[in-house]
Structures are given as structure tokens and as C-alpha cells.
Amino acid sequence: MSRLFRDVDGGRRCPHGSVVCIGAFDGLHLGHRALVRRAVERARTLGVPAVALSFEPLPREFFAPGNPPPRLLSPRAKAEGLLALGADKVGLLRFDARMASMTAADFVRDVLVGHLGVREVWVGPEFRFGKGRVGDLALLQAIGRELADTGQGFTAHQIEPVLLDGERVSSTRIRAALGAGDFDAAARMLGRPFAIGGRVARGARLGRTLGFPTANLRFHGKAPPLAGIHAVRVHGLGGAPLSGVSSLGTRPTVDGTELLLETHLFDFDGDLYGRRIEVEFVAHLRDEEKFDDLPTLVAQMHRDAEQARTILLQDPTRARA
The missing domain is CATH 3.40.50.620 (HUPs)
Known part of the structure; x- marks a missing residue:
């Protein structure tokens, strides 16, 4: 540049x-x-x-x-x-x-x-x-x-x-809206939906083992103002965005420590390592939590994916501003 x-x-x-x-x-x-x-x-x-x-x-x-x-x-x-x-x-x-x-x-x-x-x-x-x-x-x-x-x-x-809405638009207000899961308010102040972009990094491939392969983005010490499980759309992999579900956190069930954005794309099977993507946040599903074992975690992941699909299908034409 x-x-x-x-x-x-x-x-x-x-x-x-x-x-x-x-x-x-x-x-x-x-x-x-x-x-x-x-x-x-x-x-x-x-x-x-x-x-x-x-x-x-x-x-x-x-x-x-x-x-x-x-x-x-x-x-x-x-x-x-x-x-x-x-x-x-x-x-x-x-x-x-x-x-x-x-x-x-x-x-x-x-x-x-x-x-x-x-x-x-x-x-x-x-x-x-x-x-x-x-x-x-x-x-x-x-x-x-x-x-x-x-x-x-x-x-x-x-x-x-x-x-x-009578108040000055500021990064502080946007961070508060995102932390509260109010993506519509954040989008209005940003002039576009909130998204996190980056180059897909290699992970431990645990998600693939569990039946949920993910595209992983790292933050290098610059953490975003939100966390948890979200319904998302992923841009940068073709003409139309792809639907998915993301986990933004440290993966406490497997004793993770690094903050990661892990995104599972629905109906997609391919290696995205090294590709640049943008993950657009559509809805907050739940906070990150630690489960007793991997089967319990996988069962919840299936519920998260089903909920995300339902939310995204209800609004299939939402476009980038």
C-alpha cells in the first residue's frame, strides 16, 4: 500500500x-x-x-x-x-x-x-x-x-x-451497541453492517473432528467489543454472502486461551486457509460457556446452527450498505 x-x-x-x-x-x-x-x-x-x-x-x-x-x-x-x-x-x-x-x-x-x-x-x-x-x-x-x-x-x-436519535455518533456508542447485541443500531451508526475481516488462519482442526469445520480469524491483541455465538454472513468467497454460525471467544470447554473468531459455513466444504474473508454479524445467539464434555458441546453446536439458519432464512435479502 x-x-x-x-x-x-x-x-x-x-x-x-x-x-x-x-x-x-x-x-x-x-x-x-x-x-x-x-x-x-x-x-x-x-x-x-x-x-x-x-x-x-x-x-x-x-x-x-x-x-x-x-x-x-x-x-x-x-x-x-x-x-x-x-x-x-x-x-x-x-x-x-x-x-x-x-x-x-x-x-x-x-x-x-x-x-x-x-x-x-x-x-x-x-x-x-x-x-x-x-x-x-x-x-x-x-x-x-x-x-x-x-x-x-x-x-x-x-x-x-x-x-x-439525538445523540452524537461515536465509537463508544457503537461498542456499547455491539456489546449489547444490537447490531441494527451499530449498523445505523456505522453506515454498514458490522463485520470483522481477516485472513483465515490454520487452527487445531478440532471443529472438523466434531463435524463443524471452521474458518478461523485471529486478533493479534486487538479484541473486538463483543463475544459469544452469532448468526453471521461471510463475504469474500464469491458473488453472494454465505450463511453460517460463529463463535467468538477462547473456547473454554477445550481449555483454550487465545481469542479466536471461528466460523462454520453452512453447506460449504473446502479449504479456506489463507483466504481473506469478512464475517458480518447478524444476531447474537448466546454467550460463550464451558460445557462438561465434548458431546454436550456438540449437541449445543447443532442447536446453535439450527437457530442461526432460522434467523438468516427469515431475512435472506439483507444486503451490505
Whole structure:
């Protein structure tokens, strides 16, 4: 992905200037989309690149490594989504000790001005940045005016909040909806059904032994804000999505420890190892639980599969937004 960058060392990346939008962009929900599209629109008007700037890991993950917040999107999916929204370049800046200690003023001068030649900055409501999170829209505007006489001045702007049911759309609200199994509410705020994507990894093949072969996705420390057994649709394996049932958890019955998303596809028999798929969550069936033995687990898996089939057949035409 040549338009993706992680560091800001070296010379100016945008020699003729840029329009930059900044945010965590976890989920790329309706508010994020409005922000990115505004920046892209302004960049096209000015004839300069649109740059979407974020951080990986997210600052909250860096400061709480033992208890990171749930993630709505993987870094790859976030970068791909930002590019799809029209960003010409995407910066997923390494948030490390050096970045954490950078003052807000230094971030503006070194990163936005020095590296990106920013002409306009666009941020969302309640935006904060820099060491101690003291940077805000007012600081951006003040530094932009201060640099005007040097020819490096810029303007800073904040988009209006995107509201749904009278409340601001936010990643926090979406995480809460997903945790409660309210996938319709989450989809309305995201602008699309919630899905987890990734490359299918090899597992222990226990599911195949039990009569339920699964396509397994790993999370590499970035856990989603939901768990349990779900009715799902899987995209990426042909023209139409495939129905299935998923288990998202640590498999306590077999003393598992790694968080996995295991998806059993109905009426499908094939090796999916290495394929990229997207698992769309349709309905929460039950929480994960530990069973006394494998036969009891298998009996419950059959009940889960039957319930998932029933739910999915009741809504066979649901499409991606």
C-alpha cells in the first residue's frame, strides 16, 4: 500500500501542501466519514492531496497495554477504508514513547507543517492531541495564524457532530451497541453492517473432528467489543454472502486461551486457509460457556446452527450498505 506511511522523518511528504484530517477513525462510522469527505472535498478544491492522519497503536492502547480498549477495525481495514473514502495518503503514525512525549505545538510544527505542508486541518468534535492532550482546535487555529507571516500558515476547522436519535455518533456508542447485541443500531451508526475481516488462519482442526469445520480469524491483541455465538454472513468467497454460525471467544470447554473468531459455513466444504474473508454479524445467539464434555458441546453446536439458519432464512435479502 504505497500511499500508507507510518513515520514522519525525512523531508516534506507533500511538497505542494495538503489538507489533513486527524482522528482515531476506529470504525469509520458516519461521523468519521463526514470528516474525511469534507477534507477530501477541500483538498480537491485546493488541488492538493488529502491526508487522513491516525495512530497505531491508538493512544489508549499505548497507555493501557494490559487492558486495551476493544477495537472496531483492524489497522489494515482502517487504512483501506480511509483510502476508499478518497484520502490520497493515509498516515498510521507509530504511537510510541517518542510520540507520546511530543507536545501539541511540536506536533503541529514538525508533523503537520514540516512534514505535510498543511494548508487546512479538519478535526471532529472534542478533538484533543499532544502530550497531556492539551492541544485542541483553538491551539491549531492560533499556530496557523502565527505562521501566516512565514508563508507556512494554515487554517483549522471542526465539522459539526453527526447525530443519530439525538445523540452524537461515536465509537463508544457503537461498542456499547455491539456489546449489547444490537447490531441494527451499530449498523445505523456505522453506515454498514458490522463485520470483522481477516485472513483465515490454520487452527487445531478440532471443529472438523466434531463435524463443524471452521474458518478461523485471529486478533493479534486487538479484541473486538463483543463475544459469544452469532448468526453471521461471510463475504469474500464469491458473488453472494454465505450463511453460517460463529463463535467468538477462547473456547473454554477445550481449555483454550487465545481469542479466536471461528466460523462454520453452512453447506460449504473446502479449504479456506489463507483466504481473506469478512464475517458480518447478524444476531447474537448466546454467550460463550464451558460445557462438561465434548458431546454436550456438540449437541449445543447443532442447536446453535439450527437457530442461526432460522434467523438468516427469515431475512435472506439483507444486503451490505
